[in-house]
Amino acid sequence: MTVHGGTSDQPVVHGAHAEHEHPPYQRHHFESMEQQVDATSFAMWLFLLTEIMFFGGLFTAYLIFRNWYYPAFVAGSHQLSILWGTLNTGVLITSSFTMAMGVWCAEVRRKGGLVLCLVLTFVLGIVFLGIKTIEYSEKIEKHHVPGFHYSLKSFTDPQSDPEVYKDYRDKALAPDMARHTEVYFSLYFAMTGMHALHMIIGIAILGFMIYKAQAGAYTTGHITFVENFGLYWHSVDIIWIFLFPLLYLISRHS
Amino acid sequence: MSSSTIVSLPDQSTARVPKVNFLTKENGLLSWLLTGDHKRIATLYLISITFFFAIGGVLAGLIRLELLTPQSDLMATDTYNKVFTMHGVIMIFLFLVPSVPATLGNFLIPIMIGAKDLALPKINLLSWYLYVVGGILVLYTMVSGGVDTGWTFTTPLSTHYLNTNVLSTGLAIFVAGFSSIFTGLNFLVTIHKMRAPGMTWFRLPLFVWANYAASILMVLGTPVLAIAIVLVALERTIGIGVFDPAKGGDPLLFQHLFWFYSHPAVYIMILPGMGVISEVISTFSRKRVFGYTAVAFSSVAIAVFGFFVWEHHMFIMGVSNYSTLVFSLLTMLVAVPSAIKIFNWSFTLYKGSITFETPMLYAFGFMGLFTIGGLTGVFLASTGTDIHLTETYFIVAHFHFVMVGGMLMAFLAGIHFWWPKWTGRMYPEKISQLAALVTFIGFNFTFFPQFIVGTLGMPRRYAAYPAEFQVLNVFSTAGATILGVGYLLPILYLTWSLKYGEIAGSNPWQATGLEWQIQSPPLTENFTEIPIVDHDAYDYEWLERKEKEVPSVG
Numbered sequence: 001m002t003v004h005g006g007t008s009d010q011p012v013v014h015g016a017h018a019e020h021e022h023p024p025y026q027r028h029h030f031e032s033m034e035q036q037v038d039a040t041s042f043a044m045w046l047f048l049l050t051e052i053m054f055f056g057g058l059f060t061a062y063l064i065f066r067n068w069y070y071p072a073f074v075a076g077s078h079q080l081s082i083l084w085g086t087l088n089t090g091v092l093i094t095s096s097f098t099m100a101m102g103v104w105c106a107e108v109r110r111k112g113g114l115v116l117c118l119v120l121t122f123v124l125g126i127v128f129l130g131i132k133t134i135e136y137s138e139k140i141e142k143h144h145v146p147g148f149h150y151s152l153k154s155f156t157d158p159q160s161d162p163e164v165y166k167d168y169r170d171k172a173l174a175p176d177m178a179r180h181t182e183v184y185f186s187l188y189f190a191m192t193g194m195h196a197l198h199m200i201i202g203i204a205i206l207g208f209m210i211y212k213a214q215a216g217a218y219t220t221g222h223i224t225f226v227e228n229f230g231l232y233w234h235s236v237d238i239i240w241i242f243l244f245p246l247l248y249l250i251s252r253h254s
Numbered sequence: 255m256s257s258s259t260i261v262s263l264p265d266q267s268t269a270r271v272p273k274v275n276f277l278t279k280e281n282g283l284l285s286w287l288l289t290g291d292h293k294r295i296a297t298l299y300l301i302s303i304t305f306f307f308a309i310g311g312v313l314a315g316l317i318r319l320e321l322l323t324p325q326s327d328l329m330a331t332d333t334y335n336k337v338f339t340m341h342g343v344i345m346i347f348l349f350l351v352p353s354v355p356a357t358l359g360n361f362l363i364p365i366m367i368g369a370k371d372l373a374l375p376k377i378n379l380l381s382w383y384l385y386v387v388g389g390i391l392v393l394y395t396m397v398s399g400g401v402d403t404g405w406t407f408t409t410p411l412s413t414h415y416l417n418t419n420v421l422s423t424g425l426a427i428f429v430a431g432f433s434s435i436f437t438g439l440n441f442l443v444t445i446h447k448m449r450a451p452g453m454t455w456f457r458l459p460l461f462v463w464a465n466y467a468a469s470i471l472m473v474l475g476t477p478v479l480a481i482a483i484v485l486v487a488l489e490r491t492i493g494i495g496v497f498d499p500a501k502g503g504d505p506l507l508f509q510h511l512f513w514f515y516s517h518p519a520v521y522i523m524i525l526p527g528m529g530v531i532s533e534v535i536s537t538f539s540r541k542r543v544f545g546y547t548a549v550a551f552s553s554v555a556i557a558v559f560g561f562f563v564w565e566h567h568m569f570i571m572g573v574s575n576y577s578t579l580v581f582s583l584l585t586m587l588v589a590v591p592s593a594i595k596i597f598n599w600s601f602t603l604y605k606g607s608i609t610f611e612t613p614m615l616y617a618f619g620f621m622g623l624f625t626i627g628g629l630t631g632v633f634l635a636s637t638g639t640d641i642h643l644t645e646t647y648f649i650v651a652h653f654h655f656v657m658v659g660g661m662l663m664a665f666l667a668g669i670h671f672w673w674p675k676w677t678g679r680m681y682p683e684k685i686s687q688l689a690a691l692v693t694f695i696g697f698n699f700t701f702f703p704q705f706i707v708g709t710l711g712m713p714r715r716y717a718a719y720p721a722e723f724q725v726l727n728v729f730s731t732a733g734a735t736i737l738g739v740g741y742l743l744p745i746l747y748l749t750w751s752l753k754y755g756e757i758a759g760s761n762p763w764q765a766t767g768l769e770w771q772i773q774s775p776p777l778t779e780n781f782t783e784i785p786i787v788d789h790d791a792y793d794y795e796w797l798e799r800k801e802k803e804v805p806s807v808g
Contacts, residue, residue, distance in 0.1 A: 029371035029448075031784060039373040039447040046439050050477045057481035057511050061496055069502060146501075147493030180502035186494035190485060 025222045037224055044228040048235045051198075055239055058191050062246060065187065069180035071173060075155050076184030077250035078168050079144060081135060085248040088131045089240065095124035096237045103230045106223040111216060114226070118210045121233070125203040132196055139185070146186045152178045188247055195243060198236045205229055260538070260609050263680065264759040271678035271757060275775040290375030291778050295382050296361035297676075300669075302382075303357060304745070306348040306389055311741060313341035318700075318734040321727050326717035334717035335402035336418070340392070342405030343423060347430045348389055350657055351519060354526035355472075356385070356437055358668045359465045361676065363441055365769040365776065366459050368450025368785045373443040374436075381436035388430030395419045395426065404715060406516070409497040409508040413489040420490060424483045431476045431483075434522075438472025441465055450768075452787035459767050459791045460549055464529025467553035471518040471525075471560060479515035482508060506571060513564035521560040523657060524624075525553055527664030528595055531617050534667050535599050537765040538614040539606025542792035545598040552591035552598075559588045569640050578637050585635035592628050596621060611763075612683065615690040616667035623659025623697065627652060630705065645715075648708025654701045666693070666744060673748065674762045678774045679755030682747050689747070693740030699733025766797050 023033060030036040066073050102117030142161070143151035154161045155178040158170045173181070209229060212218070218226055263269075276293045279285075286294060316337050320328040329337065360378065364371050372378050395401055401423045403412040412420050445458070445466050486508065488494045495501030497508045536543045543549055565573060565581040599621060608614070630652040633639045643649065673681050703726040712723050719727070761770040768785060769776075789796040 039443050043443045050473055053474050054477035054481050057478045146495050182495045182501045183503055186496050
């Protein structure tokens with residue numbers, strides 16, 4: 001007989017709880033702290049897998065349309081500001097570094113360092129969104145937001161946009177192909193928009209974590225939450241690392 | 255009775271439902287709404303799913319009533335469009351997808367693997383709330399005018415040509431999708447990390463394997479549906495052009511993304527049901543499931559193949575002939591693991607000591623109807639016949655044989671089978687056997703004629719049809735009435751049994767799963783002490799030895 005049936009007729013002894021003390025952050029349904037950490041980080045990795053599938057749909061669409069409408073994608077890409085894009089990539093990579101340092105600080109139980117790193121990550125996240133806003137507003141001014149107000153002028157008549165024209169000397173696109181630039185910008189807004197949404201969610205969680213960290217929540221060595229959030233933040237960064245060349249760097253070598 | 259049944263109940267004059275159990279542990283609405291207990295969340299799910307099933311069922315009744323006559327007379331054609339769309343949305347996203355995993359899976363998986371709870375109880379509760387929010391959004395859609403895209407949201411119909419509530423329905427599915435993702439994620443983590451000592455992968459009950467496979471599909475497939483819905487929503491609101499052919503977008507791309515989830519979703523629906531059938535067949539033939547390993551791996555194989563067949567929904571939509579060839583072949587390959595299951599269940603029955611309790615009757619119904627549903631699927635996988643049969647009632651009959659004849663039968667089998675464990679009381683056997691029979695007869699009357707009208711060419715999704723199809727449609731509607739009675743009966747007598755059912759004791763079926771070795775209803779923490787497992791699943795000799803050692807506790 002090895003299965004001990006849970007029956008209320010038998011005296012219920014919470015043996016496990018009486019015999020050896022559990023840390024207060026161990027949830028009752030786990031047998032050990034190791035199991036709890038294992039389970040939660042496995043869950044986080046699975047969640048990141050769902051994120052990959054989520055963006056995977058967008059990357060699939062990108063792949064297809066880029067093959068179909070390559071000239072339109074080149075012309076559309078040249079309308080993006082490489083300066084802002086590169087800067088933002090740098091900002092995001094730096095924020096990944098500060099986040100990684102934050103996890104390390106939590107591991108070695110340095111409360112001050114952790115709070116500092118989280119605040120830096122938070123600020124860099126805001127900076128990223130700020131730059132994104134500048135870029136978006138440029139698109140709105142140029143009527144490059146897909147929809148009712150979309151304008152083909154920059155593509156059918158590139159000289160009308162001297163700033164871009166002086167760098168790349170893009171030829172005017174035929175009206176048919178020019179129309180497909182709207183597909184490029186549809187994907188641009190869908191992909192960067194979904195990425196920005198993930199950043200906003202991340203920044204909100206960071207704010208919550210800063211509040212908790214200041215209250216001394218992660219000084220016990222139990223830092224699963226910080227670690228798992230770090231994974232999330234890095235994965236959002238990695239998605240950007242793919243978005244940047246795919247959207248900004250199409251045929252920039254000319 | 256004694257020779258024809260394996261039911262062994264405690265002495266009814268002295269037995270009582272244990273006073274302390276997960277249902278009675280705490281009282282008050284809040285103790286339910288804020289619970290982390292997987293069994294309570296399963297109960298919440300059971301109630302809400304039954305509610306939405308009833309709504310979906312009423313809509314089905316309206317559809318059949320309209321189709322009683324060839325003219326569109328009960329409702330206007332656009333109302334009919336809304337009714338079948340809402341029927342589809344509710345039945346698929348609010349009933350079939352969560353039905354077995356969120357109720358029985360939630361209740362049983364931790365117990366079956368010897369754990370105290372799912373790995374992430376809060377996420378589990380969140381998943382129920384997301385389900386409820388999704389459900390409320392669907393109800394809102396219904397009362398605010400409905401949606402008439404069909405449950406497939408085909409572009410550009412859904413993006414450009416309709417002024418109905420596509421957005422609220424899309425949001426509902428998006429939210430309910432996250433509920434499904436979290437359930438699947440929770441199961442995967444739990445099965446990987448929470449198994450009791452000695453509970454190796456190949457000692458897991460097949461129900462756990464089946465839910466494991468379905469969870470893989472939920473976690474990997476649902477996000478793709480989510481992004482497809484986001485793109486439709488962006489196209490409807492700000493007017494991006496990914497699916498808009500006027501701008502160079504591709505409406506077919508939507509279908510690729512949609513079916514990349516929605517075909518595997520079919521296996522999300524059916525796999526957990528197959529898990530139920532494995533448990534039931536083994537218990538009521540007193541034999542270990544024949545070819546345990548093959549059945550376990552066939553679940554995983556269905557999940558893997560399931561991801562590579564989606565294009566068979568698009569054979570008539572101008573996709574390349576070469577890819578059609580490949581997808582046709584891959585689709586037929588899914589028949590192999592499905593057949594492995596059916597054959598192995600049949601061999602389990604062979605020379606078993608079979609008894610015909612209600613769950614077993616439903617399981618037999620499942621095996622027969624699922625086989626018909628599966629084989630007609632091969633007709634549709636063959637491109638030649640598919641071109642003739644697609645978008646006809648043949649399709650409707652085919653997927654209702656799999657979903658209603660298969661999945662719903664499995665759901666009812668499971669509910670009856672584990673009812674004593676869940677509530678501590680037995681359902682009334684005679685009337686429930688009758689209900690199983692009524693369901694089976696009603697089902698065949700409803701859907702078999704649809705195979706015939708389908709081959710004759712009656713298209714689906716129309717309120718009116720040529721008069722020569724009326725006889726078969728009358729059959730179908732009459733059958734739906736019988737089917738309705740078949741579903742109403744369990745709701746009535748199961749509710750009745752909550753108070754008046756016989757006391758079940760811990761193991762009324764003399765089954766081997768860990769869930770049958772603890773009291774019914776279980777304690778909140780399931781086990782007073784985490785079990786150490788030293789035997790395979792379905793080891794009836796182990797059970798006999800154990801019963802000799804310790805007289806069963808009433």
